[in-house]
Amino acid sequence: MIKLLTSVSFVFSISLVACASAPVKPVPPKTVKAKPRIQLAQNTAPPRKLTQAETFLAWKKDFTARAIAKGYAPALVHSVIENAKINPRAIERNNTQPEFSKPIWSYVDGAASAVRIQEGKDKLAQHKTLFDQIEARYPVDRNILTAIWGLESAYGKIMGNHDIIDSLATFAFEGRRQKFGERELIAVLDVLTNQTVRQEQLTGSWAGAMGMTQFIPSTFRDYGVDFFGDGNKDLWASEGDALGSAAHYLSRHGWRIQEPVFTEVILPKGFDYSLANNTKKTISGWAALGIRDVGGKNWSRDAMFLEAKLLIPAGANGPIFLTFKNFDVIKKYNNSTSYALGITVLAKSYQGQTAIQRDWPRGDIPLTLTDRKNLQRALTRQGFNTKGVDGQIGPNSRRAIRAWQKANGYPVDGYVEKKLLAKILAK
Ligand SMILES: [Ca+2]
Incomplete structure (x- = not known):
């Protein structure tokens, strides 16, 4: 389901970011020709609502x-x-x-379930010749293709x-x-x-x-x-x-066969979290700010030139990543951070590799739709304008959250779960 704006992978898509919502509107009435005057005078009742x-x-x-x-x-x-x-x-x-959101870790764990990993390994072996042919025509990692196949349709079963x-x-x-x-x-x-x-x-x-x-x-x-x-x-x-x-x-969306999808990192103390999401720097640029590989390895010379963005999907206490072009390409397939992480974790699992080292903050409870609206109201009331109350945590809300965190002495990671929400609402 490649999608444009909305994620179309509804079977597995989760709403960390809630879908845009709008009230259901009837189809606009067609242009009505002027009616004879006598009818206008008689017809004072409102027009009957059309049936579905x-x-x-x-x-x-x-x-x-x-x-x-x-x-x-x-x-x-x-x-x-x-x-x-x-x-x-x-x-x-x-x-x-949807009122409730699934935590990102439960999506990522579910994506790389033991059954899905084993079935994917079987598919890679069974279709080795086909994957050779596909890779010869389109330079795309077969493990990623297999992971997409597995997540989108359980390898064609659903x-x-x-x-x-x-x-x-x-x-x-x-x-x-x-x-x-x-x-x-x-x-x-x-x-x-x-x-x-x-x-x-x-x-x-x-x-x-x-x-x-x-x-x-x-x-x-x-x-x-x-x-x-x-x-x-x-x-x-x-x-x-x-x-x-x-x-x-x-x-066609720019997959780079020689590059990874993401790499896990740790940040130095006092790091400026506002650099997350959209700032692009080379690995060498990020290293100059004190970012290190999670396992303490030195990056290769070649890697130092790769451009990457910083991703902090579950706050300062969760795993943190530098993501490369290929991460964005997977998001073109399905515009969800969880999906891109899940696909990559599953793809690595076929080869027995672990993509994420640090554990998720599994005690955190994600916000519901109602929580997110309450959060937006509370922030705006306290002078941190979210520019609307729609339950979607977009750039304006993220900015307001960071400003609140900064003003109140919390890590400025733009991440709110139930406990922090309670503190914000209590102010
Ligand atoms: Ca055909």
Whole structure:
């Protein structure tokens, strides 16, 4: 599920950062022609609210007309849209924002479960020739590809059996994923126009992600490959097509075969945590600030030139990382820090390597959605403006948290769990 803005890996995605939410909006009314005066005088009651079925039908007619106007074959558009049904699961998931967050360590541990590691090792052995062929065409680490395969669909065992067109039409006709739904339906029209896939193949998650690598239709259209050239891009039954497509995607987003994904580090006392997240420096630049490899090793000469960003996902008491370009490339696949860590830990596990040395602060309890809103209100009330109360901890909230920590004598790591929240609320 490669995604654009939102993570589409809903099977495993967690909401450390909550999804954007918006109230459910009805489809805007069409332009109403002026009615005869006499009717206006009589018609004083407010218009009846359309039923869901009526709104959906109106959307279908409107979308069909617009797609045909864009030049898609009318017969194709009708065959895609006419039989689309509302997917109740998609409606339900569309309208709820999860209240509870899973701690990052429980996601990362779960990603590299013993079963998933063993199955991945088996897949690497079983498909060795295929991976040789894929790596020859796209220079991407096979362990990472296998980890993506394992996390996205349990190596092809859990791909979802929803009709993708139903899910996307459901998003498109109302709610907070309207733009996504429409854009992805257009992508469906593109791939069916190209005839590289058949409409009945298009099954997947309630969220619109398909096949072993959980591609949404626009990703399928832009990055899907027919690896052995049999005329069908089969992300559901062909390992070559699925893994080749994922490799193509990572490669086009800038995967660097010679570089690691991240390296774990320790910070010197009194380190300026505000350098975390976005500041890019070479390893040599970070070393000059006193950052060291967690195991005390010296970095190689070559490594000193690599550019990296500092990641502090669980505060000053958790493991801390320098992340490289490849970390960002994995986040292009699924925009989640936990996902990028989980994929890398799993990929290293296939080779018997441990990616993270220091333990997580497992006693910490993550904030719920309500907690995050209360946090934003309390900070703003105390003069540390979060610029809104939406339960999403973005750059403004992070800045406000750091300012509060600084003013109150806490480590300025921008990390808040239940205990610190209680202290902030008590002020
Ligand atoms: Ca194929």
